[in-house]
Amino acid sequence: MNVLKFGGTSVKSVENIKKVIAIILNHRQNGDVIGAVVLSAMSGVTNQLIEIGRMAAVSNPDYLELIRGIEERHFNVIKGLIPIKEQSKVFGRVRGTVNELEDLLRGVSLIRELSDRTMDLVMSFGERLSCLVISECLKSKGVPARFCDARELIKTDAQFSMAEVDDQTTNQLIRNYFATIGTDLPIVTGFIGSTANNETTTLGRGGSDYTASILGAALNANYIDIWTDVDGMMTADPRKVPNAFNIPTITYAEAMELSHFGAKVIYPPTLQPAFAKNIPIRILNTFNADHEGTVISRTADRRDFTITGISSIDDIVLVNIQGSGMIGVAGVSAKLFSTLAHYKISVILISQASSEHSICFAIEPRNADRVREILEAEFATEIAHGHIDNISIERDLSIIATVGEGMKKSSGIAGKLFSVLGKNGVNIIAIAQGSSEINISVVINKNNLSKALNAMHNVFFQSEARILNLYLVGAGLIGRTLLKQIESQYEFLRTEKLLRICLVGVSNTKKMLLDPKGIDLSDWQDRLMNEGVTTSLPAFVEKLKDYNLPNSVFIDCTADKDIPLFYEPLLNANVSIVTPNKVANSGSYAEYKRLQRATVRRGVKFLYETNVGAGLPIINTLQGLMTSGDRFLKIEAILSGTLSYIFNTYKPGVSFASVVREAKEKGFTEPDPREDLSGMDVARKILILAREAGFELEPSDVTINNLLPESCISAPSIPAFFEELDTNNAYFENLLQAAEGRNEKLRYVATFENGKVTIELRAVGFDHPFYSLSGADNIISFTTERYKERPLVIKGPGAGAEVTATGVFADVVSIGSYLA
Numbered sequence: 128m129n130v131l132k133f134g135g136t137s138v139k140s141v142e143n144i145k146k147v148i149a150i151i152l153n154h155r156q157n158g159d160v161i162g163a164v165v166l167s168a169m170s171g172v173t174n175q176l177i178e179i180g181r182m183a184a185v186s187n188p189d190y191l192e193l194i195r196g197i198e199e200r201h202f203n204v205i206k207g208l209i210p211i212k213e214q215s216k217v218f219g220r221v222r223g224t225v226n227e228l229e230d231l232l233r234g235v236s237l238i239r240e241l242s243d244r245t246m247d248l249v250m251s252f253g254e255r256l257s258c259l260v261i262s263e264c265l266k267s268k269g270v271p272a273r274f275c276d277a278r279e280l281i282k283t284d285a286q287f288s289m290a291e292v293d294d295q296t297t298n299q300l301i302r303n304y305f306a307t308i309g310t311d312l313p314i315v316t317g318f319i320g321s322t323a324n325n326e327t328t329t330l331g332r333g334g335s336d337y338t339a340s341i342l343g344a345a346l347n348a349n350y351i352d353i354w355t356d357v358d359g360m361m362t363a364d365p366r367k368v369p370n371a372f373n374i375p376t377i378t379y380a381e382a383m384e385l386s387h388f389g390a391k392v393i394y395p396p397t398l399q400p401a402f403a404k405n406i407p408i409r410i411l412n413t414f415n416a417d418h419e420g421t422v423i424s425r426t427a428d429r430r431d432f433t434i435t436g437i438s439s440i441d442d443i444v445l446v447n448i449q450g451s452g453m454i455g456v457a458g459v460s461a462k463l464f465s466t467l468a469h470y471k472i473s474v475i476l477i478s479q480a481s482s483e484h485s486i487c488f489a490i491e492p493r494n495a496d497r498v499r500e501i502l503e504a505e506f507a508t509e510i511a512h513g514h515i516d517n518i519s520i521e522r523d524l525s526i527i528a529t530v531g532e533g534m535k536k537s538s539g540i541a542g543k544l545f546s547v548l549g550k551n552g553v554n555i556i557a558i559a560q561g562s563s564e565i566n567i568s569v570v571i572n573k574n575n576l577s578k579a580l581n582a583m584h585n586v587f588f589q590s591e592a593r594i595l596n597l598y599l600v601g602a603g604l605i606g607r608t609l610l611k612q613i614e615s616q617y618e619f620l621r622t623e624k625l626l627r628i629c630l631v632g633v634s635n636t637k638k639m640l641l642d643p644k645g646i647d648l649s650d651w652q653d654r655l656m657n658e659g660v661t662t663s664l665p666a667f668v669e670k671l672k673d674y675n676l677p678n679s680v681f682i683d684c685t686a687d688k689d690i691p692l693f694y695e696p697l698l699n700a701n702v703s704i705v706t707p708n709k710v711a712n713s714g715s716y717a718e719y720k721r722l723q724r725a726t727v728r729r730g731v732k733f734l735y736e737t738n739v740g741a742g743l744p745i746i747n748t749l750q751g752l753m754t755s756g757d758r759f760l761k762i763e764a765i766l767s768g769t770l771s772y773i774f775n776t777y778k779p780g781v782s783f784a785s786v787v788r789e790a791k792e793k794g795f796t797e798p799d800p801r802e803d804l805s806g807m808d809v810a811r812k813i814l815i816l817a818r819e820a821g822f823e824l825e826p827s828d829v830t831i832n833n834l835l836p837e838s839c840i841s842a843p844s845i846p847a848f849f850e851e852l853d854t855n856n857a858y859f860e861n862l863l864q865a866a867e868g869r870n871e872k873l874r875y876v877a878t879f880e881n882g883k884v885t886i887e888l889r890a891v892g893f894d895h896p897f898y899s900l901s902g903a904d905n906i907i908s909f910t911t912e913r914y915k916e917r918p919l920v921i922k923g924p925g926a927g928a929e930v931t932a933t934g935v936f937a938d939v940v941s942i943g944s945y946l947a
């Protein structure tokens with residue numbers, strides 16, 4: 128035998144009530160015995176009744192309008208669900224109940240007073256009306272339903288609005304009642320009860336769940352089914368954590384912790400009677416009746432995760448009371464908490480460090496000022512004597528609770544929790560863990576709530592892929608290729624690497640598009656074109672900070688000199704950066720160092736493997752040697768893919784400018800190819816390598832060996848530059864022919880040795896290791912303490928869209944692994 132309870136949304140409209148009736152009929156057809164059905168008021172009605180009461184209390188006659196509205200809603204149910212010839216009798220009964228409500232409010236309006244006692248009576252009409260109407264609907268469908276006013280069964284004390292149930296009397300009354308009704312199906316008003324003197328009381332908002340549990344326990348039901356509008360309890364609030372999913376089984380204790388911390392699926396007192404009788408509570412969805420929902424019972428099986436759920440209280444304040452006079456003095460906390468209890472201030476969380484120097488506790492914001500006054504008065508003497516310094520209040524905070532019985536047996540949960548919050552720059556203000564070990568609560572700033580919840584959910588519920596939120600600036604050749612590569616690897620990363628890449632922002636020089644829900648990788652170009660707004664980097668970064676998404680990565684695929692100005696603020700906001708743009712690392716040494724320090728300080732990543740040799744593993748190799756304690760003696764390298772390509776491809780008689788054009792078309796050159804031909808690009812790269820090798824070099828320490836005649840450099844635009852190149856063909860032809868005549872090849876070689884950089888155009892013979900390069904190859908030779916006899920050499924294509932995007936992609940994925 129089961130007790131069924133349907134909440135406010137389930138009985139909100141004709142459409143929804145049809146679903147409720149179908150569920151009841153279905154049970155009966157399957158032979159499942161229903162002991163009782165408990166109903167809430169139609170959704171919105173209780174709030175309206177409260178408003179009506181308040182309006183009447185100030186003699187505002189408009190309340191009559193609201194009463195008509197409530198009456199109308201119930202009439203509509205009758206019209207929609209009861210055959211015409213049976214309707215008038217039910218209309219009459221509804222009208223009679225509504226008249227009773229009107230009489231009551233007339234009285235309230237006359238005496239202009241609304242006590243908690245009267246308010247409870249006013250509120251009782253919501254459930255009385257819904258049960259009245261729906262029991263008649265069921266009767267007309269052949270169910271032997273019978274309206275049951277719970278005030279005759281549930282006896283309480285006289286704490287109106289939050290009455291305590293007298294279990295013994297109540298259980299007896301319930302059993303007596305059920306002994307008399309035979310096979311009738313009582314439709315019981317949720318939420319309400321009455322005192323020994325038959326005054327109406329209510330059991331607290333959400334109390335209909337509690338009514339069902341009281342009935343179920345008294346009747347020794349097999350199940351208490353709470354039918355609501357969600358698929359059971361979820362691992363987190365799905366409005367805040369889109370990846371939250373249903374929890375199939377949960378213990379009473381876990382459900383209690385989660386519902387105290389804001390998971391509004393079940394009213395916490397409901398759990399007690401069910402727990403005492405070991406009756407499972409099932410949370411089911413009226414609108415998705417086939418879903419298995421959540422079963423709450425003593426033991427929960429089918430556990431895939433160490434924690435069961437994450438919940439939060441979104442708005443709290445923290446009160447801190449501290450002073451040297453508190454150390455070792457017994458009774459301060461006793462006085463503190465008995466004072467709070469005396470004033471009925473509910474304390475949500477308490478934390479005291481073992482130094483006993485301070486105690487902090489969380490309360491609802493509406494109590495903050497009152498608590499300060501109360502405590503300042505109560506501890507006036509201690510404050511006057513300096514034993515207590517002050518009572519401070521910190522606002523705009525949230526509490527997040529990780530809940531789960533599984534935490535008892537496993538270590539490392541707190542470590543995981545703090546690490547994920549740390550990596551996402553979420554500062555923890557206070558921590559509490561009860562010795563039951565099924566709840567670890569942390570207090571954080573409210574503006575980090577969504578980020579923290581999502582990041583935590585992501586690491587604790589590991590079967591789900593970790594999200595990496597990308598913001599790409601510069602959707603040019605490399606940027607576009609990167610997105611294409613990510614798109615084709617998306618499924619592999621999600622299923623094999625448990626990494627879900629989400630593009631949140633993308634921009635080029637003209638337009639930018641940001642969407643925190645993610646931009647589909649298959650149509651980002653169309654969306655950018657159609658929905659994008661004029662690019663503004665400050666606005667882009669502002670939005671990024673505003674969204675405050677976990678695991679955010681900023682990718683700079685431009686060669687822009689201004690974008691690096693945003694790197695440090697981004698790192699400080701715990702956003703990792705990946706970039707092929709060399710500007711930041713080749714500016715002043717101080718700036719280079721500042722970025723390095725920011726990454727260490729904030730525990731985020733700044734990765735730029737493609738600054739040198741595109742996708743070739745040069746920076747990673749160098750950093751590996753450095754961190755393992757090797758020392759660099761010499762770096763000798765060919766670092767320009769563009770120049771390699773030109774020197775490997777140029778044949779006398781061909782126009783030099785056309786070879787440069789080819790290099791540009793193949794995607795080897797910088798957005799402005801003069802950067803390559805002037806030697807600037809190589810200068811940047813060797814400077815970066817020297818710095819990575821531990822040397823403090825400024826750009827002025829690198830002399831550029833420029834290959835271009837002045838007229839080419841000073842051309843006003845890139846097309847003009849190409850024209851200028853054409854007119855200088857003879858200059859380049861001579862240069863190359865001279866080498867060719869000696870069977871040598873031209874190589875643009877950068878060397879770092881003894882703290883000094885040299886860059887020169889060399890002609891090398893076939894016995895030189897740099898002779899046999901082809902295409903856009905780079906070659907880098909590291910001579911170190913450990914690689915002294917024979918240097919470590921890395922060689923391969925050092926420019927081009929695919930290889931560069933691959934390097935950027937690898938950096939992005941490595942951030943994903945780090946954050947996980």
Ligand SMILES: NC(=O)C1=CN([C@@H]2O[C@H](COP(=O)(O)OP(=O)(O)OC[C@H]3O[C@@H](n4cnc5c(N)ncnc54)[C@H](O)[C@@H]3O)[C@@H](O)[C@H]2O)C=CC1
Nearest residue numbers: 601602603604605635636684685686707708798926927931
């Ligand atoms: N092409 C290659 O082989 C390699 C390139 N790199 C680097 O990759 C970066 C990108 O190169 P490519 O994709 O070849 O250049 P590109 O010129 O094709 O793309 C650059 C993109 O950045 C956009 N952009 C420029 N300033 C912007 C701003 N302020 N805001 C938004 N968007 C902006 C442009 O609209 C363009 O779409 C450069 O820093 C380059 O040095 C690094 C290694 C190899």
Ligand SMILES: N[C@@H](CC=O)C(=O)O
Nearest residue numbers: 767768769796797926
């Ligand atoms: N333009 C560069 C590629 C990027 O670093 C080159 O030609 O090497």
Ligand code: NA
Nearest residue numbers: 736739741743
């Ligand atoms: Na590289």
